[in-house]
Amino acid sequence: MHRILFTLVFLSSCLIGHSQIKVSDNGRFLTENGKPFFWLGDTDWEMFHRLTREEIEYLVNTRSEQGFTVLQGVALAEFNGVREPNRYGDWPLNNEDPTQLLITPGNSPDNPYEYDYWDHVDFAIQKAAEKKMYIGLLPTWGDKVAHLWGDGPIIFNEQNAEAYGRILATRYAKQWNIIWVLGGDRPAYYKSNRSGTEVQYDDRPIWRAMAKGIEGVLGKEAFITYHPAGGSYRTTDYIHEEPWLDMNAFQSGHGARETNPWKWVEKDLTMKPQKPTLDMEPCYEDHPVNPWDNKWTRARGYFHAYDVRARIYRGVFAGSCGVTYGHHQIWQFLNKDLYPPINIGDTIIGWKKAAKAEAAGQMHYLKKLMLSRPYVTRxxxxxxxxxxxxxxxxxxxxxxxxxxxxxxxxxxxxxxxxxxxxxxxxxxxxxxxxxxxxxxxxxxxxxxxxxxxxxxxxxxxxxxxxxxxxxxxxxxxxxxxxx
Structure with a gap:
């Protein structure tokens, strides 16, 4: 089907609606309209790419009932998100060019020509807004930038990253519930031997350009953070002093058991200038423990609700401003009839059942506990x-x-x-x-x-x-x- 390409233009500043999330005056926590805000996120990475409208509504309604405050989704998804269409047969880009969004006139879901990929992203964002939840919007997964693992393709440079950031910020300028999350599971400064020879890469100029594009439309009121790779790649190691970075983050590892993220929180909070921090990927519920060595057995086991609580409570008590929960069959929206399962061990739960997992229903107790006492002085x-x-x-x-x-x-x-x-x-x-x-x-x-x-x-x-x-x-x- 032939598609008409539109170039988005700047909106007048009087039309711009800013995020309500801000950093507290002491630089350690988050506030919403002046009141304490606890980031209780959910890793919904493939939601725009793999879910239908009805499934998005189910996800949003379920997570709202469970007290989540941030749903984290990726515009250019990890698993062939540029070259494989979404559930409606729509692609996000023309010619794999991030400055050319594939957009058609109109947005009626009853008209397949009108309802394009970005209308579907809009729908998810608006459904979350109806439930007073934020979308932690990743403009792209990091494999479209970094010379590391992943499907890619690598499509970003400084010039088109800034333009893409500007295009998305313009599109969502009036959408109050957007939190911008750059990175996408990749470091900004790293060594890689993907080319056959070990090379030092510095992608900070690309992420800086994307942030510049966003702030060029929304100003400094845009709340921007970064989702790094796991292990030693924490934002405090290489981008803490970037003026666009409002909140630090790390991932203690959705498959790793012997980690101590409370120490990472403590270290992050010693950095100057003071910025909030949180674990954006602790151990995932029902994730096989350390499957990466290809030696996983049932004896090694899975992470259960207790493991999730024990990891998350201690990170929050160390001083983090919240946490992002994850379920291993939610982030990929496991539906074996449509997509091959990824690192599941030997158990298929299915994402809809997984949405009601034990720890998912317990996370809001932590949020309520924290907010039931003086918060920003904690x-x-x-x-x-x-x-x-x-x-x-x-x-x-x-x-x-x-x-x-x-x-x-x-x-x-x-x-x-x-x-x-x-x-x-x-x-x-x-x-x-x-x-x-x-x-x-x-x-x-x-x-x-x-x-x-x-x-x-x-x-x-x-x-x-x-x-x-x-x-x-x-x-x-x-x-x-x-x-």
Whole structure:
């Protein structure tokens, strides 16, 4: 079918609608319209490319009911996203040129000629907006830039990256719920032997140009972050000082078990200028543990809800501004009748069933817990914990508290007693709660007084718990209760 190509032009600044997400005044957290905002993301990388309208509605409605705040999707998707059409037979680009979006007049889904690839992206963004959720929009997956692994093709340079950023920003200038996420699982500065010889690559000028295109339309009000590759590739290592970068990010690894992202958070928060940070890909629910060596067996296992909680709670307690949850069969929208499964081990769940997975329904309890106490004054503080604990993924106990001492929270990954320095919480009387991360319920414990060290033992049922200690004079509501 012949398509008419349109070149988008700048809108008048009076038409531009800016994101409501901003960095808090202390540079550590996020706010929405002046109120604390907890980034609870979901990795929906292939949503524009692999889902129908009805399926997008199902995803958006489900994640809204589960309390998610950010759905992360990729405009030029990872798996042959440039050369393979979406579910309606539409491609995103003409001649693989990012300055030429394949756009047709009109946008009626009842007219296959009118309803193009970008109308479908628009639909997903608008459906999320109806549920007051943000789209973490990746303009492209990183394989279209980086000389590393992936389908590609590599199509970006400084000139067309800036133009593409400008085109997308113009298209979505009036869409309030866009968070811009550059990168797409690739570092900006790296070595690669893809050409047969090891070469040092610096893609920062390309990402900088794309950010320039976005900000050229939206100004500095555009909220821009970056999704790096996993392992040692964190934004604080190579782009922290970029003026366009509003929030740092890393991925502790959706298939890796022995990681300590709480240390990464602590390091990120020492950087100047101060910027928020979060884990954009912790271990994925139902992901096989370390399948990359091709030696995976069922004995090695999968990540389950407990693994997800234990990774995420400790990263957040270290001081991150939120987290992005992931399910291994959601990000790829596994439908074996349409697409070959990717690294699934030996279990096919299917993405619609996976949308109701255990940890997916538990993540909003963490969000509510964090927002039920003073938020932007929160800090990670391991000096609260007086027990001798191992510094590993099995035993590490993570503590956070209000810098003004109104409360403290301690995450226990194992059902064991913990000794706490009560001087870290103000007030002569302190209320004690046990918060269940599986159910979001808080059980009142026996209040304590004084400023010495005291041991606390969690309820017998359940492997992991959160101990909450409040200054009684603050009259806080039950942990997890948001007005």
């Amino acid at each position: 800090i990670g503080d391991q000096t609260i914990v007086k027990s001798k604990i191992a510094d590993n993924y099995l035993e590490y106990v993570a503590a956070t508290r209000d810098s003004e001492k109104s409360y403290a929270m301690i995450y226990l990954p194992q059902n064991k007693s913990v000794s706490v320095d009560l001087s870290k919480v103000s007030g002569s009387k302190k209320n004690v709660w046990w918060f269940d991360p599986r159910s979001g319920e808080a059980t009142e414990g026996k209040s304590v007084s004084g400023s010495g060290t005291k041991s606390f033992t969690p309820p017998k049922a359940g492997q992991d718990w959160v101990l909450v200690i409040d200054d009684a004079s603050k009259n806080f509501k039950r942990p997890g209760t948001i007005e």
